[in-house]
Amino acid sequence: MTDFKKIEENLKTESRRLLKEGLVTVVLAYGKGFDENHPMPYAAKTIADVDSIVFNEYCNYNMARYLVRYPQGTKIAIAVKAADSRAVIQLIQEEKVKRENLVILGIPVQGMKNPKTGEVIDSKTTCGMYNPVLYDILLGEEVHGVKSASPYDVLAEYEKMDKDARWEFWKGQLDKCIRCYACRKACPMCYCDPCFIDQSKPKWADKEPQSPGNMMYHLTRFHHLAGRCIDCGECSRACPVDIPLYLFHKKVAKECEEMFNQQAGMSIEDKPVLVDFRVEDSDKILE
Amino acid sequence: MSNNNPYIPMPVQISKIINEVDTNDIKTFRFTFLNKEDEQNFKYMPGQFAELSIYGKGESPIGIASSPTDPGYVEFTVSRAGTIVPGLVTAALHDMNEGAQIGLRGPLGNPWPIEFLEKKNIVMASGGFAFTTLRSLINYMLHKDNRNRFGEITLIYGARNPGLLLYKDELAAWEKRDDIKSFITVDKGDDTWSGRQGNVPAVCKEVAPSPKNTVAVICGPPIMNKFTQPVFFDLGFSKENILTSLEMRMKCGIGKCGRCNVGYKYVCSDGPVFSLAELEELPRDF
Amino acid sequence: MLKKIAIEKISQLAAVLMEKGTLLAPVKEVSGHNFAEIKDPKQVDLDFYNTIMSPKGAFFPHKEDFVKYKIGKPLSEVEPAVLNLKPAFLFGVRPCDVKSFEIMDIHFDAAGIIDPYWRFRREATTIFGYAYDLSQPVDSADFYNTLGIYAADPEGSDIFMVKKDKELLLKAITKKGENLLPELTVLKDGITADEKYFTEYVNKGKEYKTRFMTLDQEVVAKKLEDIFDNTDFWTKMSAACLSCGICTFVCPTCYCFDICDDTLFGKGTRRRVWDACMFTDFTLEASGHNPRTQVYQRLRQKICHKYSYHIRKYGVISCVGCGRCTRHCPVNIDIYSIVEAALKA
Ligand SMILES: Cc1cc2nc3c(=O)[nH]c(=O)nc-3n(C[C@H](O)[C@H](O)[C@H](O)COP(=O)(O)OP(=O)(O)OC[C@H]3O[C@@H](n4cnc5c(N)ncnc54)[C@H](O)[C@@H]3O)c2cc1C
Numbered sequence: 004m005t006d007f008k009k010i011e012e013n014l015k016t017e018s019r020r021l022l023k024e025g026l027v028t029v030v031l032a033y034g035k036g037f038d039e040n041h042p043m044p045y046a047a048k049t050i051a052d053v054d055s056i057v058f059n060e061y062c063n064y065n066m067a068r069y070l071v072r073y074p075q076g077t078k079i080a081i082a083v084k085a086a087d088s089r090a091v092i093q094l095i096q097e098e099k100v101k102r103e104n105l106v107i108l109g110i111p112v113q114g115m116k117n118p119k120t121g122e123v124i125d126s127k128t129t130c131g132m133y134n135p136v137l138y139d140i141l142l143g144e145e146v147h148g149v150k151s152a153s154p155y156d157v158l159a160e161y162e163k164m165d166k167d168a169r170w171e172f173w174k175g176q177l178d179k180c181i182r183c184y185a186c187r188k189a190c191p192m193c194y195c196d197p198c199f200i201d202q203s204k205p206k207w208a209d210k211e212p213q214s215p216g217n218m219m220y221h222l223t224r225f226h227h228l229a230g231r232c233i234d235c236g237e238c239s240r241a242c243p244v245d246i247p248l249y250l251f252h253k254k255v256a257k258e259c260e261e262m263f264n265q266q267a268g269m270s271i272e273d274k275p276v277l278v279d280f281r282v283e284d285s286d287k288i289l290e
Numbered sequence: 291m292s293n294n295n296p297y298i299p300m301p302v303q304i305s306k307i308i309n310e311v312d313t314n315d316i317k318t319f320r321f322t323f324l325n326k327e328d329e330q331n332f333k334y335m336p337g338q339f340a341e342l343s344i345y346g347k348g349e350s351p352i353g354i355a356s357s358p359t360d361p362g363y364v365e366f367t368v369s370r371a372g373t374i375v376p377g378l379v380t381a382a383l384h385d386m387n388e389g390a391q392i393g394l395r396g397p398l399g400n401p402w403p404i405e406f407l408e409k410k411n412i413v414m415a416s417g418g419f420a421f422t423t424l425r426s427l428i429n430y431m432l433h434k435d436n437r438n439r440f441g442e443i444t445l446i447y448g449a450r451n452p453g454l455l456l457y458k459d460e461l462a463a464w465e466k467r468d469d470i471k472s473f474i475t476v477d478k479g480d481d482t483w484s485g486r487q488g489n490v491p492a493v494c495k496e497v498a499p500s501p502k503n504t505v506a507v508i509c510g511p512p513i514m515n516k517f518t519q520p521v522f523f524d525l526g527f528s529k530e531n532i533l534t535s536l537e538m539r540m541k542c543g544i545g546k547c548g549r550c551n552v553g554y555k556y557v558c559s560d561g562p563v564f565s566l567a568e569l570e571e572l573p574r575d576f
Numbered sequence: 577m578l579k580k581i582a583i584e585k586i587s588q589l590a591a592v593l594m595e596k597g598t599l600l601a602p603v604k605e606v607s608g609h610n611f612a613e614i615k616d617p618k619q620v621d622l623d624f625y626n627t628i629m630s631p632k633g634a635f636f637p638h639k640e641d642f643v644k645y646k647i648g649k650p651l652s653e654v655e656p657a658v659l660n661l662k663p664a665f666l667f668g669v670r671p672c673d674v675k676s677f678e679i680m681d682i683h684f685d686a687a688g689i690i691d692p693y694w695r696f697r698r699e700a701t702t703i704f705g706y707a708y709d710l711s712q713p714v715d716s717a718d719f720y721n722t723l724g725i726y727a728a729d730p731e732g733s734d735i736f737m738v739k740k741d742k743e744l745l746l747k748a749i750t751k752k753g754e755n756l757l758p759e760l761t762v763l764k765d766g767i768t769a770d771e772k773y774f775t776e777y778v779n780k781g782k783e784y785k786t787r788f789m790t791l792d793q794e795v796v797a798k799k800l801e802d803i804f805d806n807t808d809f810w811t812k813m814s815a816a817c818l819s820c821g822i823c824t825f826v827c828p829t830c831y832c833f834d835i836c837d838d839t840l841f842g843k844g845t846r847r848r849v850w851d852a853c854m855f856t857d858f859t860l861e862a863s864g865h866n867p868r869t870q871v872y873q874r875l876r877q878k879i880c881h882k883y884s885y886h887i888r889k890y891g892v893i894s895c896v897g898c899g900r901c902t903r904h905c906p907v908n909i910d911i912y913s914i915v916e917a918a919l920k921a
Pocket residue numbers: 203339348349350351352353354366367368369370371372376377378379380381419422536537538539540541562860861862863
């Protein structure tokens with residue numbers, strides 16, 4: 004099992020060193036919250052700040068979403084778990100951050116928990132990987148020999164539904180949405196400013212929490228994330244009304260993988276699938 | 291409930307449209323009320339504003355440009371907003387013709403403090419289209435029933451070029467009167483322009499009004515305000531005696547929607563008129 | 577006057593209330609409990625801690641239609657929305673939330689122009705307050721004690737309810753409650769022991785401790801004014817904030833709204849819809865100028881509004897310590913901790 008205390012120690016040591024040696028101006032990690040079970044995303048800018056860094060099973064935040072808040076060129080150290088590292092890779096692919104400005108602190112981890120429900124976060128709502136894909140410094144032992152389920156297993160039930168049933172399913176789910184936009188704000192890949200939904204000219208969707216506005220918001224967001232969602236599950240965890248947004252993202256990711264043989268955020272050499280064209284690409288998307 | 295529902299506008303008709311500037315993007319709209327009762331209830335004073343309401347587009351707060359001394363109608367001078375994409379309401383209004391109907395909610399906000407201004411000299415420094423509610427004030431003060439309630443009236447008003455000056459006929463008429471001293475200036479003149487050149491702060495310095503028993507009203511674009519205020523401080527005006535009108539994004543206009551606050555004041559219902567002394571008490575959040 | 581009913585028969589009481597008007601009560605949803613208009617008396621579920629969304633929606637719904645209009649038609653054809661003013665019963669409101677109505681009353685119904693929707697809905701509604709279950713642990717996010725509110729405070733409710741084993745005791749607090757209670761014929765009369773239990777329960781509520789700090793309104797209002805320009809402080813406090821709408825939407829005392837025209841095929845509705853100072857475009861002007869472009873400026877607005885501006889304007893803090901904003905914040909931002917830190921800043 005993951006030694007959270009050890010990782011916290013390593014995280015602090017490396018953060019202190021990086022800040023002290025002036026290699027970075029900020030460390031994006033996890034900090035103390037109002038109690039043990041409620042840590043927070045944290046930006047340590049001084050050596051003194053490092054004292055407030057924590058790491059425990061509730062530090063499930065994907066810190067990659069904060070990268071775009073800093074001006075291009077800022078030297079940033081970022082703590083990443085498996086899916087988070089994929090978000091960093093995807094952001095590098097999309098030229099939102101530069102590899103050379105980052106020090107990636109990799110955290111291999113198993114047994115993260117959702118602080119709201121206490122449930123273990125696994126391949127049901129995330130990519131289910133344990134080890135970061137890309138890192139400069141590893142803060143713990145890589146997890147080996149533990150096989151996690153495929154991130155697409157959870158789609159089995161969903162895929163049994165026919166088109167009409169799926170429409171009904173999403174209609175029912177999205178009717179609950181209160182349009183707080185926490186999902187897009189929690190998402191590391193939703194960095195547009197302004198987001199299409201905030202535009203008033205043209206206005207893409209009404210503001211009130213009901214369809215067709217809700218449908219418009221979500222279907223558009225889902226599609227903006229096609230081939231880009233790295234399956235961290237942050238949107239679904241942020242949602243105050245527990246809409247299983249991950250189901251749609253996973254379904255699209257699966258289709259993308261089948262068509263283009265590429266998963267989002269797995270290599271900085273890749274290009275985003277919907278930007279890149281390869282002669283051998285599947286034509287299925289055109290059907 | 292619609293009669294006293296503050297969110298439901300009353301119907302008005304555009305009875306006249308005046309194109310104010312050569313760029314065609316500032317027009318004065320004159321509205322007459324469709325219901326006599328609404329007209330009687332619409333009691334306003336210079337400095338107040340109203341929400342112009344176009345169903346399907348929305349509502350925009352616009353300062354009242356006419357003076358209550360001209361009964362029977364209300365006027366608003368509206369600039370077509372938006373730099374890249376046109377503003378929803380203002381563009382729709384600009385595309386309308388005389389005879390069209392829209393909605394009106396108001397009057398809203400506080401007027402220029404007439405009682406405070408009474409028996410005092412008044413100096414107004416203004417630029418661009420923020421001039422509209424000062425035009426209302428001037429016409430109010432110049433009205434024969436009111437003129438002797440106020441001391442000397444001085445107007446310093448500027449625009450980038452002659453074509454951008456608002457209310458050109460009235461400006462000309464005021465220049466001829468001896469109960470208002472007006473200094474009209476443009477940043478840059480053209481062939482037709484024989485008047486003053488120079489920006490508003492510079493002209494204020496030149497005119498150098500005395501602070502004695504005098505209230506200054508500074509109401510222009512942010513950049514003009516920024517450079518004009520120090521001129522008045524240098525002349526010896528106190529913060530209490532410099533007034534201005536603030537702008538914040540608004541929706542309800544009646545202090546309910548929570549949008550337009552600067553500190554604990556809602557600009558719509560506690561303003562838009564503030565003295566610099568009052569503003570100093572508030573955080574810089576505008 | 578005190579009455580009672582077995583909790584397992586609560587749906588009978590619900591049925592009686594539904595005959596008399598609209599019943600709004602907690603129902604269980606996938607993610608937790610929420611107030612909803614009851615269609616089937618069996619839906620009412622009092623086995624909850626507190627609802628996700630506050631009950632403010634009973635008076636200030638997420639969307640409120642003003643008028644229906646048709647594009648290109650004369651304004652005389654515009655139809656104002658009709659308010660359904662049937663008597664309404666808001667059932668099972670926690671004491672901190674009951675207190676929030678009083679705070680919102682000042683804004684909507686006492687200061688300046690009266691908001692007709694809030695007033696009429698409020699007048700038509702009888703509030704059944706419901707004490708927290710003192711045998712259950714308090715949620716770590718709550719801090720209503722700090723705002724002078726206790727777990728079993730009956731003030732502000734028309735009828736106040738406490739749980740006694742398998743029974744629910746209902747006591748009339750206001751005239752409105754006094755009038756209604758005898759009409760609810762499914763209820764049995766309470767006995768002296770019940771009266772005693774009720775009084776003791778209310779007192780015991782004072783011992784049920786949430787987070788607490790001593791808070792002097794004047795001091796906190798002033799302090800927040802003083803540190804308005806302390807950008808370091810606000811940047812630190814907001815480092816994690818996503819600038820989403822959760823904390824303000826779930827809050828019982830947030831009242832911001834937008835007015836929207838929604839048109840489809842030439843027909844439309846003008847309505848108000850909840851809005852939040854945490855959204856980027858809240859203060860965006862047509863010129864492109866926006867006084868609050870940064871996350872820290874927006875979080876600062878939220879905190880300062882609740883704990884400073886609102887005191888200056890209306891004489892009371894705009895927060896009841898219900899803990900919802902903290903509980904539902906995706907990144908655990910805690911308004912209590914921020915106020916605490918601000919006082920030390
Ligand atoms: C007190 C006051 C007086 C004003 N007087 C005048 C005037 O006399 N003449 C004039 O041309 N303009 C005036 N303005 C500015 C005018 O309100 C905006 O230019 C206008 O609302 C833009 O609306 P829009 O729908 O065209 O633009 P959009 O960009 O489509 O704006 C959408 C909505 O946002 C709100 N909004 C956007 N910008 C502003 C803003 N700057 N101020 C307030 N609300 C805004 C409005 O509700 C508007 O309908 C005044 C503003 C205020 C606050």
